[in-house]
Amino acid sequence: MIRRFAIPVMLGALAVGACSTPPPAPAMNAPDDIAAVNALREKFVTTFNAGDATAVGSLYTTDAIAAQNHQPTDTGRDAIVASTTGLFSQFTVKMELMADETMTMGDFAYDRGRFTFALTPKTAGMPAPPVDQGRYLVLLRKDTDGQWRVSRDISNSSVPMPMPPAPEKGKN
């Protein structure tokens, strides 16, 4: 009996072996992943508006790169925490994020949308900068601990650029 079954059983084993060779396609927009990215976005808003730079940093991968508009590029979580600490030392932030598009593919994702960003100076008498609003695009990664984190972060403004002051007449 054993010999009679040997060939088909081996064919079955070969089929299983061939099957395990190519890695499976990554899951696209798996509901758990989309929910995790949505939760991350909410935490981003909560920690920012709480002025907690360390908590903000924990939402980025350690090798994240963030490019805030009109600021130098922050490379790595430590640099992100440092510049966010600087921001929070001067201002209370009221940020809102409105997602327009979220895509997950395996351990990779992107999230795109709009923001508003209002700053209230902590120094009495300092005028508040105009409220900014614009667009953001972030790339995310399911990190080694299974948590989704932002790995690349860029945003810009949909508000017209303020004109630099014109040279005073009669000075040249």
Next chain:
Amino acid sequence: MIRRFAIPVMLGALAVGACSTPPPAPAMNAPDDIAAVNALREKFVTTFNAGDATAVGSLYTTDAIAAQNHQPTDTGRDAIVASTTGLFSQFTVKMELMADETMTMGDFAYDRGRFTFALTPKTAGMPAPPVDQGRYLVLLRKDTDGQWRVSRDISNSSVPMPMPPAPEKGKN
């Protein structure tokens, strides 16, 4: 004999069936795809610096979304061509792109890097705006015709924001 082989043969068929169900994993950073994205980036620079808005538009998917800094969002290729036409009517552009990171995954890709953007007014006597430099992040798609095109485009400035003119003394 037929009945004796029936179970293992069916197991083999099941294994083959299970194998063909999941699609293969998309190719990561396939050399042809990376080369095509590099070529697309070069075409982007060439067509921009030639002032050819229609050719620029052909490098975007028809449903592309572009968010230029301090400008409204352009949704769709036609809107991108219209705003690029407006830019080219006023200025000759000298753009450079320096890629820092390119990743392709099947028909999806992203490209991230830095730019410089210099404008020369076409109207005699109009002062040239300051040269801008900053960061870009684009998402790309291998389109239905097999060409890679930009589907999402955002960039911002690493140059400090010009301060709005201070209110003139004695006016308030």
